Amino acid sequence: MKTITDIHGVYANGIAAGIKPGKKDLAYIYVPDAVGAAGVFTTNKFRAACVNYTQKMMKRHTVKAVIINSGNANAATGDLGVRNAKRTAQKAATLLKIPATEVVVASTGIIGVQLPIELVEAGLDQLLSTPATRDGAATASAIMTTDLVPKHAYAEAKIGKKIFQVAGIAKGSGMIAPNMATMLGFIVTNATIDSPVLAKWLKEAVDESFNRISVDGDTSTNDMVLAFATGEHSFSVTDPVSNTAFKALLVTVCQDLAKAIARDGEGATKLIEVVVENAANRADAEAIGRSVINSPLVKTALHGADPNWGRVVAAVGKTENVKMNPDKVSVWFGDHAVFKDGVPLTFDRDAVVRHLKESTVLIRISIGLGAGRSKSWGCDLTKGYIDINTEYS
Amino acid sequence: MKTITDIHGVYANGIAAGIKPGKKDLAYIYVPDAVGAAGVFTTNKFRAACVNYTQKMMKRHTVKAVIINSGNANAATGDLGVRNAKRTAQKAATLLKIPATEVVVASTGIIGVQLPIELVEAGLDQLLSTPATRDGAATASAIMTTDLVPKHAYAEAKIGKKIFQVAGIAKGSGMIAPNMATMLGFIVTNATIDSPVLAKWLKEAVDESFNRISVDGDTSTNDMVLAFATGEHSFSVTDPVSNTAFKALLVTVCQDLAKAIARDGEGATKLIEVVVENAANRADAEAIGRSVINSPLVKTALHGADPNWGRVVAAVGKTENVKMNPDKVSVWFGDHAVFKDGVPLTFDRDAVVRHLKESTVLIRISIGLGAGRSKSWGCDLTKGYIDINTEYS
Numbered sequence: 001m002k003t004i005t006d007i008h009g010v011y012a013n014g015i016a017a018g019i020k021p022g023k024k025d026l027a028y029i030y031v032p033d034a035v036g037a038a039g040v041f042t043t044n045k046f047r048a049a050c051v052n053y054t055q056k057m058m059k060r061h062t063v064k065a066v067i068i069n070s071g072n073a074n075a076a077t078g079d080l081g082v083r084n085a086k087r088t089a090q091k092a093a094t095l096l097k098i099p100a101t102e103v104v105v106a107s108t109g110i111i112g113v114q115l116p117i118e119l120v121e122a123g124l125d126q127l128l129s130t131p132a133t134r135d136g137a138a139t140a141s142a143i144m145t146t147d148l149v150p151k152h153a154y155a156e157a158k159i160g161k162k163i164f165q166v167a168g169i170a171k172g173s174g175m176i177a178p179n180m181a182t183m184l185g186f187i188v189t190n191a192t193i194d195s196p197v198l199a200k201w202l203k204e205a206v207d208e209s210f211n212r213i214s215v216d217g218d219t220s221t222n223d224m225v226l227a228f229a230t231g232e233h234s235f236s237v238t239d240p241v242s243n244t245a246f247k248a249l250l251v252t253v254c255q256d257l258a259k260a261i262a263r264d265g266e267g268a269t270k271l272i273e274v275v276v277e278n279a280a281n282r283a284d285a286e287a288i289g290r291s292v293i294n295s296p297l298v299k300t301a302l303h304g305a306d307p308n309w310g311r312v313v314a315a316v317g318k319t320e321n322v323k324m325n326p327d328k329v330s331v332w333f334g335d336h337a338v339f340k341d342g343v344p345l346t347f348d349r350d351a352v353v354r355h356l357k358e359s360t361v362l363i364r365i366s367i368g369l370g371a372g373r374s375k376s377w378g379c380d381l382t383k384g385y386i387d388i389n390t391e392y393s
Numbered sequence: 394m395k396t397i398t399d400i401h402g403v404y405a406n407g408i409a410a411g412i413k414p415g416k417k418d419l420a421y422i423y424v425p426d427a428v429g430a431a432g433v434f435t436t437n438k439f440r441a442a443c444v445n446y447t448q449k450m451m452k453r454h455t456v457k458a459v460i461i462n463s464g465n466a467n468a469a470t471g472d473l474g475v476r477n478a479k480r481t482a483q484k485a486a487t488l489l490k491i492p493a494t495e496v497v498v499a500s501t502g503i504i505g506v507q508l509p510i511e512l513v514e515a516g517l518d519q520l521l522s523t524p525a526t527r528d529g530a531a532t533a534s535a536i537m538t539t540d541l542v543p544k545h546a547y548a549e550a551k552i553g554k555k556i557f558q559v560a561g562i563a564k565g566s567g568m569i570a571p572n573m574a575t576m577l578g579f580i581v582t583n584a585t586i587d588s589p590v591l592a593k594w595l596k597e598a599v600d601e602s603f604n605r606i607s608v609d610g611d612t613s614t615n616d617m618v619l620a621f622a623t624g625e626h627s628f629s630v631t632d633p634v635s636n637t638a639f640k641a642l643l644v645t646v647c648q649d650l651a652k653a654i655a656r657d658g659e660g661a662t663k664l665i666e667v668v669v670e671n672a673a674n675r676a677d678a679e680a681i682g683r684s685v686i687n688s689p690l691v692k693t694a695l696h697g698a699d700p701n702w703g704r705v706v707a708a709v710g711k712t713e714n715v716k717m718n719p720d721k722v723s724v725w726f727g728d729h730a731v732f733k734d735g736v737p738l739t740f741d742r743d744a745v746v747r748h749l750k751e752s753t754v755l756i757r758i759s760i761g762l763g764a765g766r767s768k769s770w771g772c773d774l775t776k777g778y779i780d781i782n783t784e785y786s
Contacts, residue, residue, distance in 0.1 A: 044711045045711075045717045046707060046708040046709070047710075047711035047719075073703075076706050076737055078737075109709060111701075112706070149630045221681065221703075292400055296782070299783065300783045301783070302783070310503065310505040311504070313439050313469050313505070316438075318436070319438075326438055383776045386696070386775060386778075387776075
């Protein structure tokens with residue numbers, strides 16, 4: 001498995017600093033020669049202190065390092081929270097011997113509890129005593145909250161004569177919804193891309209990946225996806241062939257991480273992929289996909305491998321402000337057509353149940369109106385979700 | 394307990410017709426002297442055959458009777474479904490000896506399976522052999538699906554010199570969301586109100602009651618609320634004092650039924666009331682209330698009596714397209730302030746947990762901007778919901 005530290009010039013590590021009992025909870029990613037850095041941030045109006053701080057820094061500076069903690073979101077923590085975010089960045093900058101403006105912070109965990117700043121500072125002393133470590137696995141573990149597995153993605157392709165690489169790590173699990181509920185993602189590439197171009201391309205990739213997943217429809221205070229470019233190799237960012245090839249790498253890595261997050265949703269036992277086709281336009285396709293992937297009735301039916309397409313149809317139909325003619329809508333589970341042009345079909349129930357019992361379930365929906373298309377990902381809703389979320393704090 | 398058949402001139406009964414094994418599943422409500430009748434219908438684009446039929450009839454005629462079946466939604470059933478809805482109404486009209494245009498139909502249950510029309514017709518023969526029965530309890534039982542308890546509401550008040558009555562029955566349970574997911578409601582009054590005025594007032598009452606509840610954010614194909622006026626007593630519908638008094642009765646009955654539906658949500662153990670105050674306007678207050686009442690993280694936390702106000706704040710903050718300044722937002726659980734002007738408060742955790750363990754939990758949220766206010770109702774999210782919905786069909 002390849003990850004972020006398989007890209008030359010990317011340093012990263014994670015340790016247990018005591019924020020969470022007995023688990024890794026503090027990490028850094030450091031790209032000393034970064035030529036570009038960019039971020040995409042939560043749309044929740046209660047933004048954690050670290051989100052505001054990081055977004056401000058990235059607007060003005062080419063950021064080289066990020067400090068990430070799990071176990072505490074530093075959200076709804078008032079002025080002290082803001083000071084603690086800044087203090088974390090400044091301490092790390094001192095240890096890395098770089099300007100404080102080149103270090104940002106990301107946090108995930110419980111809301112409304114002050115960051116244990118002494119533990120963070122002591123942890124940074126230990127973590128950054130060896131700043132040239134390349135342990136992507138430890139880093140991905142340290143950013144986890146209720147995630148069951150660390151999440152890595154890697155893709156490479158030859159563009160011109162050079163191999164271009166994109167790699168990423170992410171944490172997700174519950175509270176994931178379109179617009180990036182509690183998830184953190186960190187992407188690195190060996191390409192030479194400046195911050196404004198990287199910001200634009202990252203936003204496009206996030207729209208087609210992290211913004212298309214849902215675990216429970218909730219959107220958190222802390223989400224962010226950051227990207228860093230090491231500048232090892234160059235291609236012409238204005239050449240359509242080259243930049244299409246590169247953007248495809250970026251989308252692949254973001255989608256692989258997004259799917260890994262959905263599959264590892266709290267209590268999830270399977271990944272659900274919803275493809276909406278032939279909607280009036282792309283926005284309609286996305287809205288319909290979101291309605292289906294967020295429907296608790298669809299999610300529980302699929303958990304029970306119940307081919308209850310009526311719930312899919314009901315979720316399609318409840319989507320607000322989209323063009324739809326019920327007599328043109330069709331639905332497939334996997335390859336099996338179950339509903340065609342508004343009419344239920346006779347289908348091989350056993351075969352459909354077998355598909356619904358697989359670890360990845362596909363729901364395809366045709367709206368029958370236009371060329372609008374979207375893919376989204378989610379997971380089933382199980383008792384495990386209830387267990388995890390009933391007693392979290 | 395008073396119900397619809399406590400109003401003079403309202404006949405109703407329910408029997409087991411064999412649509413569901415061993416349970417009551419077919420009912421009628423008959424108001425032979427109805428002077429007004431009106432309905433509010435689902436916004437789902439996949440509307441059941443009965444919804445289209447009933448809405449069309451009510452637009453053109455003063456309807457006197459409704460036939461209700463549970464166990465089968467007659468939704469996504471194509472042309473045969475439309476014919477079966479019509480056939481049900483016509484059979485009932487023949488038995489009641491009234492024009493077919495004065496009978497409408499309502500169905501609830503599984504989607505995409507044809508109505509067993511022979512069972513319905515044989516059931517109608519039995520049910521309407523005694524059309525002057527007044528068994529509100531049997532009627533409320535026959536319209537239930539996964540409901541655990543039948544739902545009745547009644548209110549009366551003196552307006553001028555006469556006692557005006559409003560009564561209703563409803564079924565709800567899962568798949569209830571703002572805009573009336575799978576719920577049926579039937580309201581009767583002894584007032585003299587014509588269909589256009591009744592339609593307007595019913596819509597206003599539904600907006601403040603059934604459209605303010607959520608069990609799981611889903612919206613069904615079959616929802617409807619119908620109202621009938623017997624015309625026993627008159628008041629001036631244009632006099633503000635009289636009509637305010639009457640509309641209050643209508644809202645009370647609709648809200649009591651709505652709260653009963655939320656409390657009986659699939660797997661629910663408690664009723665959650667969310668009051669949003671001081672939003673920029675009423676629409677903002679409603680949107681914020683809906684975001685909180687629909688949040689699976691809030692619903693699971695309250696199930697565990699966990700005073701995790703951070704999830705409430707996150708749900709407030711994720712509401713799209715509303716005015717908000719995080720530094721002005723405050724949150725209370727019951728009477729206990731836990732978050733004030735954007736800052737967490739120290740609070741008596743044991744006292745808050747005690748409130749959260751009660752059968753009705755209150756979350757009050759002040760946005761601190763204007764005069765916008767809304768109340769909404771929902772329930773906790775439990776393993777019972779998963780059990781019920783994983784193996785429904």
